Amino acid sequence: MPNHDVKDRALAPQGKDRILWADRSMPVLTRIRERFETEKPLNGQTLAACLHVTTETANLCRTLKAGGARVLLCASNPLSTQDDVAASLVEDYGVEVYAIKGEGHDTYYEHINAVIDAGPTLTMDDGCDLVSTLHTKRTDKVDGVVGGSEETTTGVIRLRSMEQEKVLRYPIVAVNDAFTKHLFDNRYGTGQSTLDGILRCTNVLLAGSTFVVAGYGQCGRGVAMRARGAGANVIVTEVDPLRGLEAAMDGFRVMPMEEAAAIGTVFLTVTGNLHVLRREHFEKMKDGALVANAGHFNVELDIPALDEIAQSRRTVRPFVEEFRLADGRRIHLLGEGRLINLAAAEGHPASVMDMSFANQALCAEHLVAKAASLEKRVYGVPGEIDEEISRLKLAALGMEIDRLTQEQESYLRSWQQGT
Ligand code: ADE
Numbered sequence: 001m002p003n004h005d006v007k008d009r010a011l012a013p014q015g016k017d018r019i020l021w022a023d024r025s026m027p028v029l030t031r032i033r034e035r036f037e038t039e040k041p042l043n044g045q046t047l048a049a050c051l052h053v054t055t056e057t058a059n060l061c062r063t064l065k066a067g068g069a070r071v072l073l074c075a076s077n078p079l080s081t082q083d084d085v086a087a088s089l090v091e092d093y094g095v096e097v098y099a100i101k102g103e104g105h106d107t108y109y110e111h112i113n114a115v116i117d118a119g120p121t122l123t124m125d126d127g128c129d130l131v132s133t134l135h136t137k138r139t140d141k142v143d144g145v146v147g148g149s150e151e152t153t154t155g156v157i158r159l160r161s162m163e164q165e166k167v168l169r170y171p172i173v174a175v176n177d178a179f180t181k182h183l184f185d186n187r188y189g190t191g192q193s194t195l196d197g198i199l200r201c202t203n204v205l206l207a208g209s210t211f212v213v214a215g216y217g218q219c220g221r222g223v224a225m226r227a228r229g230a231g232a233n234v235i236v237t238e239v240d241p242l243r244g245l246e247a248a249m250d251g252f253r254v255m256p257m258e259e260a261a262a263i264g265t266v267f268l269t270v271t272g273n274l275h276v277l278r279r280e281h282f283e284k285m286k287d288g289a290l291v292a293n294a295g296h297f298n299v300e301l302d303i304p305a306l307d308e309i310a311q312s313r314r315t316v317r318p319f320v321e322e323f324r325l326a327d328g329r330r331i332h333l334l335g336e337g338r339l340i341n342l343a344a345a346e347g348h349p350a351s352v353m354d355m356s357f358a359n360q361a362l363c364a365e366h367l368v369a370k371a372a373s374l375e376k377r378v379y380g381v382p383g384e385i386d387e388e389i390s391r392l393k394l395a396a397l398g399m400e401i402d403r404l405t406q407e408q409e410s411y412l413r414s415w416q417q418g419t
Pocket of ligand 1: 051052053054055056057189342346347348349350353
């Protein structure tokens with residue numbers, strides 16, 4: 001039995017069924033796993049992963065193990081772990097898992113430390129908590145790491161700061177920046193799973209609601225698009241003029257949060273920044289407002305400020321906390337302000353994680369093959385990996401695309417032909 005700290009190993013049979021269900025929608029990762037089984041490109045590696053412990057992550061772990069790695073997994077968010085999946089990974093797949101849904105801050109970091117104790121040669125992070133712990137409190141283990149990868153926008157931003165300050169101690173591949181990751185996972189994955197999380201925990205009717213999306217990056221676009229599809233009146237708030245303009249031309253109302261606060265019925269932050277919804281906004285909200293976050297950290301909402309202006313707070317449904325203000329208005333905080341798609345639902349669907357995690361698996365292989373020649377920098381995903389994944393995914397979807405004719409190829413190379 002691998003070392004572990006999970007909620008209940010008896011949950012394993014249910015977890016295994018769910019993992020295999022997700023696997024059916026992950027054909028690209030399956031192909032990589034089959035190749036890894038024969039080629040063993042990760043032989044001898046100890047891979048510490050700090051990821052959301054979901055069915056999709058389980059299939060990634062199976063792939064990494066098939067490649068020959070020893071795999072340790074801890075959670076990248078205290079509320080995103082699926083306890084049945086954690087149990088099955090330990091019982092059925094020999095992965096050393098340290099993750100319990102609802103774990104407190106101290107346990108969260110104990111679990112990160114537990115995977116570091118193994119002395120990883122590779123890291124796989126989602127939000128940079130593992131890498132930052134290795135670079136601050138656990139420098140005893142940092143020299144053994146040959147490379148790492150990062151899954152999400154927030155983590156890549158933190159890593160680029162480390163690179164700029166010249167404190168990064170090993171090369172990192174920014175998986176988030178692959179086209180086959182952020183154009184699909186961030187947009188369609190977040191778009192669907194965020195609404196899924198809000199709906200599962202509130203059962204609110206989106207048709208006719210006024211849905212405020214803070215942030216119009218790929219994630220914000222996805223949420224705004226899907227909320228509109230469900231009949232909501234969507235307002236976008238932004239700080240970037242180009243993104244604000246894009247949102248306007250995509251047909252959304254754009255205004256400062258100051259104004260949106262007074263008219264929204266559902267609020268969703270997805271900016272990657274701090275205190276996007278704060279006291280002055282909460283004070284303006286209508287009775288019954290729903291407030292949620294789909295950005296990596298719950299700091300997008302100033303929850304202490306909401307607590308300060310509330311006279312009482314109580315849980316009214318799972319993942320729904322009601323804050324009652326002095327004048328009787330009620331504001332509802334969903335999923336403790338943590339990633340609502342993972343806290344109250346199951347995260348992005350497997351079909352989209354197929355591409356994200358295909359990138360992760362291929363980047364782990366790339367890091368091992370190229371470790372000696374890489375510098376202590378943040379690298380993009382090699383273009384060949386991105387292209388290979390889009391080709392495989394398209395084929396798995398049963399779709400073919402056209403090829404350039406020879407005439408078209410030479411036309412594209414020529415500059416003489418005009419009107
Ligand atoms: N991030 C968002 N959705 C996810 C999922 N289903 N598995 C792992 N990480 C995720």
